[in-house]
Structures are given as structure tokens and as C-alpha cells.
Amino acid sequence: MIIKSMANTKGFIDSPLLYSKLKLKHLLSERALSEKHPEAAKFLKEKGLLGPGKIREHAKRLLTSGALAGSLLLAAPLMNVSQVHDITISKPQLSLQQNLIIKLSLLLPKQVGQLSPETETQISHILFDLFGINAVPQLGSTRLNDVYGLIGAEQHLPRFPGDTVSQHDEYQKSGITPGLGGWGYFASSKNQMTEELVQGEKYYVAVQTLYLPDWQKRLKFLVQWYKHRKVVVVNPLNGKSIIAVVADAGPAKWTGKHFGGSPEVMAYLELNVGRQKGPVILYFVDDPDNKVSLGPLEYNLEGNPKTLAKKL
Amino acid sequence: MKQKQIFYDYLIHTEEITLTLEGDCLDEVEKEELIGLIDQTLQQQTLEVILDNLPKEFHQEFLKMFSENPYNPHLLTFIKEKVTIDIEKVITEKASKTKKEILSDIKKSKKK
Secondary structure, eight states: OOOHOOSSSSSBOOHHHHHHHHHHHHHHHHHHHHHHHHHHHHHHHTOOOSSHHHHHHHHHHHHEEEEHHHHHHHHGGGGGOOOOOOOOOOOOOHHEEEEEEHHHTTSSSSSOOOOOOHHHHHHHHHHHHHHHHHOEETTEEOOOSSSSSEEEEOOOOSSSOOOGGSSSOOGGGGGGGOOOTTTSSSSGGGGGGGGGHHHHHHHHEEOOOGGTTTTTHHHHHHHHHHTEEEEEEEEEOOOEEEEEEEEEOOOEEETTSSEOOOOOHHHHTOOTTTTSSEEEEEEEOOOOOOOOEOOOOOOOTTTOOTTHHHHH | OOOOOTGGGGGGGHHHHHHHHHHTTHHHHHHHHHHHHHHHHHHHHOOOOOOOOHHHHOOOOOOOHHHHHHTTTTHHHHHHHOSSOOOHHHHHHHHHHHHHHHHHHHHTTBBB
């Protein structure tokens, strides 16, 4: 994916930003073609002519193979083209991520910041429609100061006394924090680590609980409430979404960032390159029955998990 | 994008965009991906313009010919015989508008 390789500071262009803009323009043109001429779009898709560079690749291939020369020589009179394939009408489908990019691009302001209540609600609806999850900016009386902000890269967290970075299975180069996460160890010893706790450290976020207006006032309640609270993090530029838990507090305001992401979270969102930060939406996931698994969100919980994504 | 491989390529001049990107220190892979996106966007929009104006009963025939030979110079004749507007002008105008937007996007993406 180019957004990963392009997220460098080389040259004079903010290449990830430009890529996102061009990708959006491309997706919108594909959607316009699909909506206005669904049968044509279906035909082009079947012929492999939709997608970046596809038409030109096809033309090049024909030219290279000589098929084009043959077809030019043998071209039948234009008005007598026969045996045209039957074309059934059906709307070509965009992927979950493409859908999300387009829908969010129509809602989000250019810069991170406060969203209107209407926009926040619309985002909840989009996440439910696409993924079947109940994701909300406010759960009960509790909400974060920011739900559309910048996320920055964090290190691994020590999961139990004696944990070292070499015991984490991925992204060891990210290092491990010298101190504990905001909610301490995940388990009191290595033996007590469960798969759920391993996943919790792997897919964790840091949120700015310390700046909540009611943090001191409701400290006891909020500390418990936020501990391993399930959230969804969405990168609106590439549509990648991931389920994580709150396991640390931060980052500090002066950093200009609003959230922190574990090495795994940042890698999946493709924000672990360049300045290792980027805009995200972070919502609470209302999941009392613990049905939503931690990790990449590439399926619709209400449909057929892991397969519906391909249909949407 | 300099190679003319599609019958309407001569109506969509993208050299200005290519040159703009070439002057911006992008590596070849980055540049190719960006150009691929721009190119396909213009292709899709041009096809949309054609299909918007070509009577529906000719869509299948056009698409079949196009997929078999995108450079077929007769394709434009085929379209022109069936539309009442100056299709070359409409394609050029649409492409110009999109190119302006893309150049503006490139400009806005430049680091200050």
C-alpha cells in the first residue's frame, strides 16, 4: 500500500495526503460510474477494467500481445458487431474500507477537532451499517474530550512483572515503556496471562482521561470505567478500523496528539511510518456481551462475520 | 501517461500533471502509483461522459468494442455518429476541470 511507503518526509510533497486525496477522487469517480451506469460498471469490472491503472494496463497488454494488431486488421464493420454479451444489471460493490472512506469524507471536516452532535450520530450509524457494531462517542454519562483527533505511536506496555520487549511477538523495535501503563500490569504474573490479556496489550490505546473535566470528581468510578474499555479506532484516510481497549493514559496535551496507539494498532492503521501519527475517529464500543473481538475490524458482526465484508 | 493507448487519449492531456509530479522528488514507485490513480480517475470520468451521452441501446456494443480494443480509432466515429453533442469538446472540458482539481490538490499537498 502506497500510503505506507509514501509516509516519509522526503521531497516537497506531503505524499500520504496527496495519495489520500487522489484515492478519494478515484473512488468517487468509480462510484459515480457505478451508480449512473451499473450495467456498464459491472461489465468493466468483469473485464478487469475498474481499479487504479486497470484500463491502461489492459490496453498495454493488448498492444504488447499483438492481439490489438490482429483485431485492427480483422475489424468487422462497426455497425455489425454481433454476439454482444448479455449484461445483467447489478451495482458493483465497493469494499468495506472504500465505503467507509467515501462516507466519512462527506462528513468530516478537513482538520481534526470537535464534531457536531449530528455528525457524531451519523458516524455511529455508518459504523453500525458497515460493521454491525454499536459505536458511540458517549456511553452513558461518559465521553472523551475528543473523538476525532490525532493518534500517535506508543510503545509496548509491560504486561506482568518481568515482562520484556523480547517476549512480545511483534514490533519489538517499538520498545517497551519503562513504567507501567495507566492501569498497571495486565496480570500479576506471566502464568496468569490469558489470551484475552495478550490481545489487550497488543491492541491498546491511550486516551486523555487526565484532561476530563470530571476526572477528579468521579475518579474512583472513571478509573474502573475506563480500564480496558473497548473502543473502535478508524483511520478515515484509508478506511482501516480496529477494535482496541484503553490501557494507558495520555498523551500529554503539549504533544498536539489526542490518543496513543500500540505498535500493532498503529501498524494496522498504517500510521506507524513517517511522523507516526495521523487523524482517527475513536468511539466507545457498546459491547456488554463481549461479542466484538479485539483487532482489525474487517467484517460485519450482524451478518456473517469474516465473510460479509467481501460482499459489502 | 504519455503513451497514447486509448482512443480518447488525445483529448486528455496529462503532461502538466506528470511534469508537476516529476519536479517534486517523489520516487518512481510513489509517482507511478499517483499517476495510476490520476489516470484511472480520468478514464472513468471519460467513460462516464461517453455513457451519459451515448444512447443506452448502444452501450453494450460500445463496451464490447472498447474492451476488445481500447485504441480502436473507429470508436470515436461510432460515438459521434450516435450523439447529438460535440462529444470531443465535452470530454476535453470534463478532463480539464478534473486536471485543475488535481493540480490544486498537488499544490495544497506541498509542504511549506
